[in-house]
Structure formats: structure tokens, C-alpha cells
Amino acid sequence: MEKIFFNNSKGDKLCGLLSIADPQKDMIAVLCHGHSSSKNSKSWMTLEPILLANNISVFRFDFYGNGESEGKFEDSDITETTDDILRAIDYVKALDFKRIVLVGSSFGGLSSIIAASKSKDLYALVLKSPVSDYYEVDLQKLGQQGLQEWKEKGVIGYAYSEPGSGLLLNYSFVEDYLKYDAYAVAEKIEVPTLIVHGDMDTEVPFSQSEKLVKRLKQGKLIGVNGANHWYAEDGKFDEMIKLISDYIVKLK
Numbered sequence: 001m002e003k004i005f006f007n008n009s010k011g012d013k014l015c016g017l018l019s020i021a022d023p024q025k026d027m028i029a030v031l032c033h034g035h036s037s038s039k040n041s042k043s044w045m046t047l048e049p050i051l052l053a054n055n056i057s058v059f060r061f062d063f064y065g066n067g068e069s070e071g072k073f074e075d076s077d078i079t080e081t082t083d084d085i086l087r088a089i090d091y092v093k094a095l096d097f098k099r100i101v102l103v104g105s106s107f108g109g110l111s112s113i114i115a116a117s118k119s120k121d122l123y124a125l126v127l128k129s130p131v132s133d134y135y136e137v138d139l140q141k142l143g144q145q146g147l148q149e150w151k152e153k154g155v156i157g158y159a160y161s162e163p164g165s166g167l168l169l170n171y172s173f174v175e176d177y178l179k180y181d182a183y184a185v186a187e188k189i190e191v192p193t194l195i196v197h198g199d200m201d202t203e204v205p206f207s208q209s210e211k212l213v214k215r216l217k218q219g220k221l222i223g224v225n226g227a228n229h230w231y232a233e234d235g236k237f238d239e240m241i242k243l244i245s246d247y248i249v250k251l252k
Contacts, residue, residue, distance in 0.1 A: 006091045008064060009083050015039070015068035016061030016088065021052050026098040027123070029248060030088050031060035032081075035107035036158060036167055038067035043105060043128065043241070050245040056101075056252070059092050063108070074155060074168040077176035078111055078134075085115040089122070099123035101248055106204060106229070107131055110182055113212075117188040124251055125193040126244055129201055129229055132186075132208040134177040140205075150174070186215040193219045194247045196240055198227030 001019045008014055017039055029051055031044045039060040048058045063081045065071035071080075085102070092100055101124045104112025109130025116125045131137055138147060150156045151171050158167035193216050197209040206223060213221040222243055227236040 006087060008080070008087050012064055012070045014061055014064065014070070014084055014087070016059055016091075019048060019052055019058045021055045021057045023055060024057065025055045025252070026096075027101065027252060028057040028059055028092050028097040028099070029101045029103055030085070030092060031058065032085055032102070032104040032108035032112050033060070033063065033066070034105045035076075036066065036073065037105070038062050040067070041105070042237075046241050047103075047245055050241070051248060054249045054252070056248060057097065059088065061088055073158070074170050077173045078114065078180060079176050081108065081111040082114045082118075085111055086119060089115070089119055093121050099251070101126060101251060103244070103248075104128070104130060110134065110177075110180075113182050113189070114180060114185055116191065116193075117185040122191045124191050124248075125189060126247060127193065127195045127209075128240065128244065129197050129204055130195065130209065130212070131204050132182040132212045135174075136208070137204055138174065147174070183211060183215050186212055186219075187217070189216055191218065194244070195219065195221045196243050197221065197223055198229060198231060198236065198240075199223040200226055201229045203229035
């Protein structure tokens with residue numbers, strides 16, 4: 001495993017961990033974490049050794065404003081992270097990997113949808129509990145009044161972080177995600193796409209993925225019965241990891 005740094009389009013330094021499979025093949029999975037998470041999320045730390053054992057290399061990295069990457073979390077948005085992903089794809093492509101599988105979780109799932117609609121270098125796309133409609137998610141969490149108060153204040157405590165984390169998020173995050181229609185851009189994605197989503201997810205409605213898969217040319221949705229957004233129920237996390245890893249391994 002090698003810690004590396006690469007730049008986004010604005011010149012900010014992003015941090016990633018590159019693990020090359022032995023023997024090296026031409027497939028690599030680029031793992032994109034959720035909001036306020038990092039390259040060291042439980043999901044990615046669990047998935048990585050499974051992929052490496054199957055001769056699939058792994059590149060996991062921190063988005064701008066997260067983990068060890070430069071920037072302030074409160075300035076992060078979908079446009080920024082989409083650019084981060086596209087630069088990560090460029091990075092592994094330059095290492096001569098021919099088959100690039102993009103894997104995005106939650107917030108990183110939405111950015112991965114947009115990135116996949118723009119990139120011609122992907123072999124496949126995997127989405128774990130992806131956000132497709134952030135306005136619906138925030139409206140469910142904050143209500144109209146909460147969104148209005150956020151707009152008036154310009155910044156709020158990040159609603160999905162642990163209490164006492166101190167994380168803030170600018171209202172520009174909302175203004176940015178309103179520019180995007182994930183369902184529309186999904187129609188531009190040409191590569192095979194797997195969506196894994198807990199059907200009892202109360203953070204990001206399962207119905208979003210049901211709608212999303214209908215717009216994909218080669219989409220498949222697997223609902224994890226009884227699982228929430230974190231797959232915290234007994235056995236559900238392992239089930240989710242197996243669904244994702246099995247799919248990627250079969251791509252070989």
C-alpha cells in the first residue's frame with residue numbers, strides 16, 4: 001500500500017491510498033466515500049482486502065475537505081467531489097489500468113453518477129446506497145423551515161455528523177446540488193451499473209434507487225432486505241459487502 005497525493009483541477013492536494021494487487025492485473029476499483037467520511041471507512045477497509053485477494057487493485061482517496069485532503073469540509077459540494085473523482089480516474093488511468101471500476105457510497109454515489117456520465121474511461125459503476133435527489137433527503141431531514149433557516153444563516157452544523165463533531169456546511173452546498181438531476185444524467189452512463197441499497201434506509205430513500213435504475217442503460221438494483229443506511233442490522237453489512245465484491249470480481 002502506498003500513500004499518494006494528487007491534485008484536483010483547482011490545484012488542491014488530495015490524499016489517496018494505492019494498493020496494487022499481486023500479481024498485478026489491469027483492473028482497479030476506485031472507492032469514493034460518503035459525506036464526512038474518509039478513505040478509511042469501514043466499508044472500504046472491509047472491501048479492499050477481498051478485492052486484492054482476487055487480483056483487483058484498489059485506490060481509495062479522501063474528497064476535498066475530508067480526511068487527509070486539503071480544503072475545508074464546509075466548502076465541499078457535488079461539483080467539487082465530481083471533479084475529485086474525475087482526477088482520480090485520470091490518476092489510475094495514467095498508471096496503465098485498463099479496466100476502472102468506480103465505486104461510490106451515499107454522497108459519493110451521487111458524485112460518482114455524475115462523474116460516470118462524463119467519463120469515457122470506466123469499465124463499470126457500483127453504487128452503495130447512493131443519493132440521487134439531495135433536495136428530497138434534506139427536506140426529509142430538515143423540513144422547509146430548516147432549509148430556509150440554513151439559507152438565511154448561510155451555514156449550519158452538518159446534520160448527518162456525530163453530535164459534537166463541529167462540522168459545518170455552507171448553504172452553497174444546496175445551491176450546488178440543485179444544479180444537477182441525477183436521473184437525467186444517469187441516461188448518459190454507458191457502462192454496467194450495480195446499485196446496492198437497504199430497503200429500510202431512512203436517510204436516503206430506497207425509492208430513489210428504484211427510480212434511478214430505470215434510467216440506466218445497463219442498471220441492476222439489489223435491495224438488501226431490512227437494512228438501513230449503515231447496514232447496521234445483524235448480518236446486513238456483510239451481505240452488502242459480499243454483493244459488491246462478488247459483482248466486481250465477476251467483472252474479471
